[in-house]
Amino acid sequence: MQTIKTHQHMTTPVIAARSVGSRVLRSEDPRLLSGRGEFIADIDLPGQLHVAFVRSPVAHARITHMDLSGVRDCEGVHLAWSGDDVLPFCEGIVGEFAVEGCNPTTMPLLARGEVVYVGEPIAVVVAESRYAAEDACELIDWEFEELPAVTDAHASLAVLNVANSQLPNNLGLKGGGSFGDVAGAFERADKVVEGRYYTGRVSASPMETRGVIAKYGWASKSVQVWSNTQMPHFLRYMLTAYLGFAEQDVEVITPDTGGGFGQKAHVYPEELILPLLSREVDCPVKWIEDRRENLMAAAHAHEQFIDIAYALDNDGRITGVRTHALGDGGAYHAPPWTMAVEPWCAVVMTPTGIYAAPTAEYTYTAVATNKTPVGAYRGVGYMAGTLARECLADDAARALGLSPFDFRRLNVVREFPWTNPQGIVYDEGSWLESIDVVEQMVDYPAFLQRQSELRKKGRYLGLGLSVFVESSGESTATSLEHGLGDVYHDTATVRLGPNGTANVAIGLSAQGQGLATTVAQMAADTLGINVEDVSVDTARSTAHAYGSGTLGSRGAVIASGAVARAAGVIREKVRAVAASMLEASPDDIELVDGQAMIKGVSSSSVSVADVATAIYFDIDSWPDDFEPSLEATQAYDTSRAMFSNGAHAIVVELDPETGFIRFENVYSVEDCGTVINPNIVEGQIRGGVVQGIGASAFEELAYDESGQLLTTTFLDYGLPTMDVVPPFVIHHIETPSKHSAAGVKGMGESGLIAAPAAVLNAVNDALSPFGVVLRDLPLTPEKVLAAMAGGVITTSAPTAEAVGEDRPK
Amino acid sequence: MSDTPEERMDVSMSINGRTYRANIEVRKTLADFIRDDAHLSGTKLGCEHGVCGACTVLLNDSPARSCLTLAVQANGDQVRTVESLSDGHDLSPLQQAFREQHGLQCGFCTAGILMSASALLEENPHPTRGDIVDTVSGSLCRCTGYQTIIAAIEQAAAESVHDSSSTEDD
The missing domain is CATH 3.30.365.10 (Aldehyde oxidase/xanthine dehydrogenase, molybdopterin binding domain)
Known part of the structure; x- marks a missing residue:
């Protein structure tokens, strides 16, 4: 198994736990409890237009005719696109997994030629209001020839019909591994127990559906995309890779988010279409998924x-x-x-x-x-x-x-x-x-x-x-341990102000977990200040700290690690100046409960606030060769x-x-x-x-x-x-x-x-x-x-029809 | 199409004590009127099918799904939304109880639950756990597992009992 070297960004400072471990009330709550949260649907940009999607009503069909002229003629409609219209800008999003036996697919932004599931987007409409956009969607003129639908995994495996022509044998992925003498273990076994388990198809169903707002400015060539994504930096990268926007001009903004649970940790066609639409109509455009769409078209x-x-x-x-x-x-x-x-x-x-x-x-x-x-x-x-x-x-x-x-x-x-x-x-x-x-x-x-x-x-x-x-x-x-080669790391920026309070920015967007509170606890203990004296910006914008995404139970570990490292840099600055002020060695200074004190001599102390003030305003307090920036950005990975x-x-x-x-x-x-x-x-x-x-x-x-x-x-x-x-x-x-x-x-x-x-x-x-x-x-x-009653209803046993056997006559 | 006379109406309603008047499409929902015309975005839309309860407001003191109510149906009525619960300085005791009990995570369902709970406590200041569950089971929450929401409403009810009894003692 491949292992990694220990890099600098993998060690964190040792801290005295004060607020860590305690039931600190969440700093997010007053806003959220009083209706002052700002979720994506709550954001309205001047001059914005509204987007609605036409989605496939059938599971599998060949599109034989598509005419959006009725849609375009509808009052209040600014633009309507089909798959042919969006194709010149983007062929689709490639899905490929870096293990043996993966056959990739390309998910078009809007289906062309073939639709392959109920809910697949086939056209998009931009109009004055969501009401008008949805009205216009009704006027699409399209015809299709239905193809056999594959709805059962075992039938798919038997390739009775092809579900998606990109995968002619229906196989998305196939592989395996064997470790140790498994065959021998089973041959020598005193007893073998076995079973087939089935997990049903479910939806993460965050209470807030997905949403995207895009604003393209032709004069500045800038693109701002608001998305309640769990991976804002990855989305930004995809906007450059798939759509060709210049990286320096792309900003992804993640507002308060009403739950994600993984469903919002993807890159979806809607996130790539909206910036194109904004550029085309020269207005901000807004799409808020409705619940029916969420249950049909979100992962x-x-x-x-x-x-x-x-x-x-x-x-x-x-x-x-x-x-x-x-x-x-x-x-x-x-x-x-x-x-x-x-x-x-x-x-x-x-x-x-x-x-x-x-x-x-x-x-x-x-x-x-x-x-x-x-x-x-x-x-x-x-x-x-x-x-x-x-x-x-x-x-x-x-x-x-x-x-x-x-x-x-x-x-x-x-x-x-x-x-x-x-x-x-x-x-x-x-x-x-x-x-x-x-x-x-x-x-x-x-x-x-x-x-x-x-x-x-x-x-x-x-x-x-x-x-x-x-x-x-x-x-x-973790990725290496599981045989993959994905690289993860996040950064955090910590700034200590002249009054001895801290502002923290992390690269992870939050979906309700309370990340702003937990990383404030970590920052407070590292700096030796009260948790109330720390304010945290989770990744509201990709303009700030970098993050690999809120996923894989990584928020508390990775964000707090980056915060501890960045706060650790500031801590050393504070210790150095405190030592100068107390005429002691920096190694003997500890920061705890708002005080910088000589270890074991509680009477000999100065407040962290006074040290911060001195760093900003009192050069006489500084040790020789002191560099006074009280802002640090550090990366962390385990x-x-x-x-x-x-x-x-x-x-x-x-x-x-x-x-x-x-x-x-x-x-x-x-x-x-x-x-x-x-x-x-x-x-x-x-x-x-x-x-x-x-x-x-x-x-x-x-x-x-x-x-x-x-x-x-x-x-x-x-x-x-x-x-x-x-x-x-x-x-x-x-x-x-x-x-x-x-x-x-x-x-x-x-x-x-x-x-x-x-x-x-x-x-x-x-x-x-x-x-x-x-x-x-x-x-x-x-x-x-x-x-x-003594019986079993099972999904697991494939039906005769599903595996292609003749039904009993 | 949308500006033919029969498709639009004048409405006037009080939301959180302030009067809002507009000429709107008759098909506009109360939720959209509250959010888009009155610019009070605390009321959330979770399903627009009347199931999840996130959009619950108080319409003449009774809980109502604002996604299934047309704005014109509320013409002349009194509406209260989550923005009315606190005094502009501090959280209300009910909101504070939600904070202390960790009765919210993402906060998206919270406005509807707070409004349902407010209506319950106004009508019945001493609800049993069963009363709370009966009332708030009409709201979906995907984050908390609900137990801390029950605990928060119980805390708020207990505090109001305490408050009123201490007033009597005085």
Whole structure:
């Protein structure tokens, strides 16, 4: 495995934790609570026009006729474009993943010739108002010849029909790897347990949809693009690479953003079309996605089949694991992550989990279908992989007659660092402790007794366990560890003013996580000042600090690392001047609680504010050769991959009348190293777990056989509501990383990663009197009722038609 | 097309105590009137299908989905939006409770939830947990997992009990 050298930008200063670790209230909240947030829909530019898209109503068709003259004649319309009109400016966005076996696709900005999913943009209209633009969209005159729609991953694999002519064999991605003597492990196994798990197709569904505003100035040749993207700097780069805008003239602005969860970590056709439209009509143009568009055309997530098997020795220890993932990737690779985002991530990152499996083998396959492209959603691939691994662990426990806690304790890695069969190194973790702690939290013996008593009364309780490890702080090292070569780093700028207060700019856009608060805590402790004396700009503009994107649970680790490094430079300046003022050595000065003091001599101190004032206004206080800039920009990347871990246990009760799952309680153990702000970490856990409950029981993007999307409103696509979500008990373990500022690790994705396995295990535990084990999500009332009648409704078994066999006559 | 007489109407309504008058298309939603004509952007649009609750405002003191209400339907009415909750200096006790309980993350659904909760507390200052859940289950939140929203509304209700009882003590 390739490793990286340790560069300067990978070390951070040691700080005294004052505000780090405390429940600092969020600086974002007063604005957001009083309606003073500024989200993209709230921004109106003078003279702006409004944009609406015409989207394909059919899953797969050849366009035989396209006439926009009726649209253009409509009152209030300034411009209407089809795919032919936009082609001279951009052929489309290439989706390609840098591993063996990837067949790239090019996603056009507007479809030409062929449409390949319901919701694909085929024309765009610019008009005086959104109302007028949508009116005009109705007047499009187009004809199409329908082509067979591929709506099933197994049918796609059998290439009965081609979903997208760019992929003649329907294969977006195919490959695999084998590590150690897996075949031998399975030959010698005392027992083999195996299963096929299916994760349904879902939408991240941030409450705020996507939106883009573009303003082109022909006189200055400048382009400003407002987008609620999670990757503003990457979008800026794409605007230069695909559209040819001069880099120095392009600015991407990210306003307050109403949730992203990965869905906004892509580059979409709409983000590239709007700047072209603004240039063409010479006015600012604005597009706010509506919810129907969001459910149809923003990236979908998750849908894949995972076949997993454990070889077990006669003690019940895992000696080998085989994982085969088949992802339903939709009609294109969603740039930049591609169809790899689910099956590749699932098999490469998750099969061993916390278990000391010595051998592993995997394959990954992603196929094209006539559905919306699948992209990133909070914990890419990890959710499906964790579901398969943790639910198979429960199958193994049942087969061995062990409790789910005991099977995991039997197999858990106990010595660190641990290198898994693929060569991924885990430096530290509380993997065993997390099992023990969550078992105590649920009081397992008491639960078993209650479960048994209630069963006698016809009530079916289940407890499900899911233990996880997740890569966090997505970095160059993480990428290398997983066999890729992506380079990540972020910068932060810290400025200390004459009154001793700090302004911080980071390169990551925020979607509601509270990044401005957590990085203020890190800056305050590094500078030894109060957190109230720090103001933070998250990446509102690419004109400031650089960032590789808010993704991969990297915000807290990477942004706070960059802030600690930049603040560390300022700290040394303050220490030098304080030492001069106190007639001491800089090495003896510590900055804490607003004071620069000689270590151990609290009576000998000067305030940080007085030192800052002196640096600006009093040259006599300076040491010799002092350079007075109190502004520093530093980069940060982690030198090694780092992994958070934890466990969730969920208690459910099944309603035998309705098949509905009642969620009684969630018990969560989280170890993300040093916790910067417990409120924020707990908020991430609750929100992520409830998204996992949604994906397990309520949410499903449903297609019919013709490829028509049936769930285009929140009436059809059911998000979890307040009345169905359970209360939480949360326990923190802190195993700090040695490689991050203050020892923090990322954890933004763990709730969604691990909760679905806990839900499925809980439901299967509740179903155990019925002799049925379910393996497909979502766990709809129909599936639960069928199971309670002894049957299984499955998505996993391909139909005869799907695999091309003759139907029985 | 849009300026034929029957497609436009004069409307006048009070929003947060200030009167707004305009000649608008009859099809314009109350949400769009509040955001685009009154320039009060605190009211958010999450689905425009009346499901998510983000656009909830108080129409004559009752919660209403402003995305499913036409502006002309509110002619002559009193509307309250999230901008009315604080006094321009400090957060209201309900808003402060949301901050202390971490009852929001991205803040996009928050205005609607605050307005639903305000209506609940005005009608029933001592709601049970069940009352809160019944009322606010009509609002979707994708960030918090809801428990801290319940806790925030409970805190605000408890504080108002405390406030009123301490007034009685005086």
